[in-house]
Amino acid sequence: MAKKITRFHKFVMHNPFIQFFKFIYLNIKILNVVAMGHGGTRNSEKTD
């Protein structure tokens, strides 16, 4: 049985004011994950 999205969660999901701050948070998070570098896995340090 799948979990349900609660009414409160739906309110948060659709509230533009709250979502504006979420938008900023997500952009920072994505930048942090994607743009903060990548590298090899064999015998190297991060290079980019």
Added chain:
Amino acid sequence: MAKVVVLGAGISGHTAISYLRKNLSKEHEVVVVSPNSNYQWIPSNIWVGVGRMKAEQLIFPLAPLYKKRGITYIQAKVTTFHPEGDKKTDKGFVVAEYVTGEQKGETVKVDYDYLINATGPKLNFEATEGLKPGTNKTASVCTYDHAQHAWNDFEKLITRMKNGENLKILIGTGHAKATCQGAAFEYIMNVEQELNRHKVRDKATVTWISNEYEVGDFGIDGLMVKMGGEMTSSKDLIEMVFEDRGIQWIKRAGVNKVEDGLVHYETLDGEHKTEDYDFAMLIPAFSGHGFNAYDKNGGDITQKLFNGFMLVDADYTQKPYEEWTVQDWPETYQNPSYKNIFAPGIAFAPPHGISKPRKSTNGTPIFPTPPRTGMPSGITAKLVADNIVEMIKKGTDDLHHLGSMGNMGAACIASTGFGLLKGRGVTITTNPIVPDYKKYPETGRINSKTIGDLGLAGHWVKLALHHAFLYKAKMKPFWWLIPE
């Protein structure tokens, strides 16, 4: 003076071209060979497929941009590879066939000092009997042209529902080893939202069909995401979204045949089943383009370059799932036999899957193959371009720019409904893409960098990325500040 030839002008090829041109002086030649006349921002195709965006909004012509930037553009499709040259020349070259203009059908030899194969996948609709888009009530969103046709068909379906008909919609994967579940997921969610917008949701049964062992696998073996402070599996997350939107799902299904309004599939249990529908969008299998390669004397050396996709610095030793490691994945995307040939993006041959391979009781493999679309395509293309620039400028053969999918983050921003205020999205970030259970024994990934989120903000992020990446692709001022 060096000549760098890039095959393909999609997300990967165009990224490589952009960085090569930016970082190489004009004495070096950058050449593009692509059969396509337009650049397309593929992630937005799903919005074209539901009529919320015009194809023109996500494409632009390549020729004027390349002319302006001093990039030689040959609108042709590559047919054969000759990495050792031939009896007349020692320089490697490819043979390409013009696809347009007065020279259409004629071939041209394009020689190179460095070659980037960014030809992406062949959309292998033929691998599933009856799955040609536009036939048997099926559609595709793999290209902007396909997506436009998908919208034409979907629009007719909405009209029929408005006239009182109850109809069935089936969306997912159209082959037992298809990948790109994310695109199909986005499409089914956008279709469901549009049904609501047109007030015909109660007239439609919407069903997801997939080769995933569990929904939310996405070809990366699923993942544990941090959501609202708790660790949640992508299975639970996607099931929750499907449940909320009244979408049924069929999992562990290898589609093998499509007839007019009827899909045939085999399950991991070995059962052969069918599902009827009035409109279907099923992602085809991806395959290599079937290129051949020849040595200096004309001998066939295809196996030195391709196993379907292009061979690179991966460990292709066959081994069981339990022995897979992130070290198997390539770091430089350089062909081991010919050091001046590279294959970023979808063009490189992965060492194996990411999701656990499974076979039905009849022996049919049913599992997603690994995705390399989107961010990994751009990141790998940039690092290949950076390495080539360094090889040219410093005269070195050492490659310093590395990017394994086992040490690389990615974000999957899935639109689950279009609209500035009524839009919805699922945002998932993962780091690394390929789980590394030795380094991160708990989940295979860095928990703080593997997150999930539902809400309007996800849609805004996807929309912002649409505009940002088109800006970047058009090489407008300071485009390089936008990361891949």
